[in-house]
Amino acid sequence: MTGEQWWQQAVVYQIYPRSFQDSNHDGIGDIPGIIARLPYLKSLGVQVIWLSPIYESPNDDNGYDISDYCRILPEFGTMADVQEMFSVAHRLGLKIMMDLVINHTSDEHAWFKASRQSKDNPYRQYYIWRDPVDGHEPNNWQSDFGGSAWAFDDTTQQYYLHLFSKKQPDLNWENPTLRHEIYSMMTWWLNQGVDGFRMDVINLLSKPVHFVDDPNVTTENHSSSMNFIANGPKIHAYLQEMNHEVLSKYDIITVGETPGVTTKDAIKYAGTTANELQMTFQFEHTEVDNSREGFGKWSDERFNLVMLKRILSKWQNDLYGKAWNSLYWNNHDRPRVVSRFGNDSDQYRVISAKMLATTLHFMQGTPYIYQGEEIGMTNVKWPSITQYKDIDTRNAYDDLVLKQKRMTPDKMMSYIYHSSRDNARTPMQWDKTLNAGFTDDKPWLPVNNNYSEINVSAALSDKQSLFYYYQKLIHLRQTMPLITTGKYVVLDIADDSVYAYRRISDDAQLLVISNFTEKMQKHHYERPDSATVLISNYDDDLGDTLRPYEAKVYLF
Structure with a gap:
């Protein structure tokens, strides 16, 4: 990138x-x-x-x-x-x-209103219609909002597909x-x-x-x-x-x-x-x-x-x-x-x-x-x-x-x-x-x-x-290309309390450390003595000691 x-x-x-x-x-x-x-x-x-x-x-x-x-x-x-x-x-x-x-779309869109009028309406092919199978829905597909993903329409005696609400009929993208x-x-x-x-x-x-x-x-x-x-x-x-x-x-x-x-x-x-x-x-x-x-x-x-x-x-x-x-x-x-x-x-x-x-x-x-x-x-x-x-x-x-x-x-x-x-x-x-x-x-x-x-x-x-x-944070993203282009390397991925990672470019690194708990943590991540805190949610830096929910970013 x-x-x-x-x-x-x-x-x-x-x-x-x-x-x-x-x-x-x-x-x-x-x-x-x-x-x-x-x-x-x-x-x-x-x-x-x-x-x-x-x-x-x-x-x-x-x-x-x-x-x-x-x-x-x-x-x-x-x-x-x-x-x-x-x-x-x-x-x-x-x-x-x-x-x-x-x-x-909505079932109140003009396309769907026309679609449900008859099987040979030009807008019928804008939506997905199927005949009943043995008197029931075409298959057992389920709506993301619960219940069947098929709704029966009395006028044409067919089902239309709706992956969400029955008032949200799916469009037929097969139709150019x-x-x-x-x-x-x-x-x-x-x-x-x-x-x-x-x-x-x-x-x-x-x-x-x-x-x-x-x-x-x-x-x-x-x-x-x-x-x-x-x-x-x-x-x-x-x-x-x-x-x-x-x-x-x-x-x-x-x-x-x-x-x-x-x-x-x-x-x-x-x-x-x-x-x-x-x-x-x-x-x-x-x-x-x-x-x-x-x-x-x-x-x-x-x-x-x-x-x-x-x-x-x-x-x-x-x-x-x-x-x-x-x-x-x-x-x-x-x-x-x-x-x-x-x-x-x-x-x-x-x-x-x-x-x-x-x-x-x-x-x-x-x-x-x-x-x-x-x-x-x-x-x-x-x-x-x-x-x-x-x-x-x-x-x-x-x-x-x-x-x-x-x-x-x-x-x-x-x-x-x-x-x-x-x-x-x-x-x-x-x-x-x-x-x-x-x-x-x-x-x-x-x-x-x-x-x-x-x-x-x-x-x-x-x-x-x-x-x-x-x-x-937004200002840093606008002014530091490293945030946009640097490689990401996660540290201690099995640690269930702290999320730490590096962002690395040819001439600089960021070390991001976040304590996801309300407990004090003690963690050491390698960094040079010249590393400076770029941003933190605490006013001071206690080094390897992390306070509740402490986050800090070192630049070096």
């Missing part, structure tokens, strides 16, 4: 628009609210802003069910607001990356007309001024060849069929076509969400000569605390640091010189990192959040910061399932507690406190006024009760805050 591509040196900040800033007093974040906060993001130092979907949608899955790709959901604003956002962002030197959801409609839409957005795309579950576009040849093929069990379907036979042909038709014609940033990928897969998608994407989001490290009882992400288990180190090190080493990494701890689908991998108690929240930031931001790849991460926002614990809005959370509760009766309500709530997507979706905490300064109306999702202590205003008034620590 040369480090010469601008997106290799960039830091991306993800905004979940519904929860970022309300400007029109309806309790829902919107585009004008984002515009008002762009100077804040500029001061943080990020270069790219990724927006979760803002398109027209019935909101069955909070915008990931799109009914019109070229219209804006009215509660977010107008297309004129979006163009103003592009203009203001570009004047500030910020780029905007849009979410691209093209594995599926559909593919070129998508490419035209992407080109339209790029011509409006968007600077790149985050592509939702992009490696699900090509369904396995078994599906085309034999609709009776079954998955191995009744959990989500997503990983079984991922990385299908024509996916690289589709993405190379997309790159040729659209992406290669613009100087943009692209990242594909790719569940179920290996490092070998990632090199195919984002390799230096792949002509597909620039990087992928992998999920291995976000699954280290998955249930050992077969409940997937629904767990309250503490992660294993050795496993986390092995996964992250594998991705650092296997992609080095071959493809580009994305670096992230949390996003709109993942719980808050300080609650998950750190310690969100009053005593250790800030110090452990700084440790986690240090660990990630000195690796090779493009870092992604999720809104509120830079001030240490935490998970929530609402007492009743009725307070949760996330469709995945509600469906899991209904399935595991009410239908299958595989666990008690209290146990499931402990899993929800740990794993629910709503943990990431509570409104951004701007200050200690009503509703954390997010809105002066009732917020669409309750604000975390700790907003009086954890908010942007408090962070900006404290020079030792997590915000300023992130600011320093």
